[in-house]
Amino acid sequence: MLGILKEEDIEKLLKEQYIGRLACYAHGVSYIVPINYVYSSSTVYAHSAPGQKIRMMKSNPQVCFQTDQIRDTFNWKSVVCWGKFEEITDATEKQRVLQGIIHKMMPLTNTPSEQPSHGTGKKDTYDEDIIVFKIIFHLKTGRFEINDSVE
Structure with a gap:
């Protein structure tokens, strides 16, 4: 059965997932890449070199x-959002967002004791080259799709 996700299901999926795909378009070129993210209040927070x-x-x-969340070919959920990019330049907000990303990602890694490559080093400050940004959804x-058949 195919269907449309309710608003609360969209919010739940966005909060549960941690990897999404970001699509941009400029100067006649389209570009899509996977990103790690944290979601809150209709906003995705992420970082990049x-x-x-x-x-x-x-x-x-x-x-x-x-x-998305894909269990198999006939059992999946997918959310698509449109929004506006804003770079975060405030040092306190940048650090808060980076820490949020690390806290979400580190439990999911096989080697949580390893040095993360998510914009922070062993010191308490972020890497100056890292761009921290948000996408505010409008x-x-x-x-x-759910396959309810029992085999």
């Missing part, structure tokens, strides 16, 4: 974001 996606989002801040939609 300087590069293609940051240049593109600064040029055209309108982006698309997608995440539209969210979701779909699902």
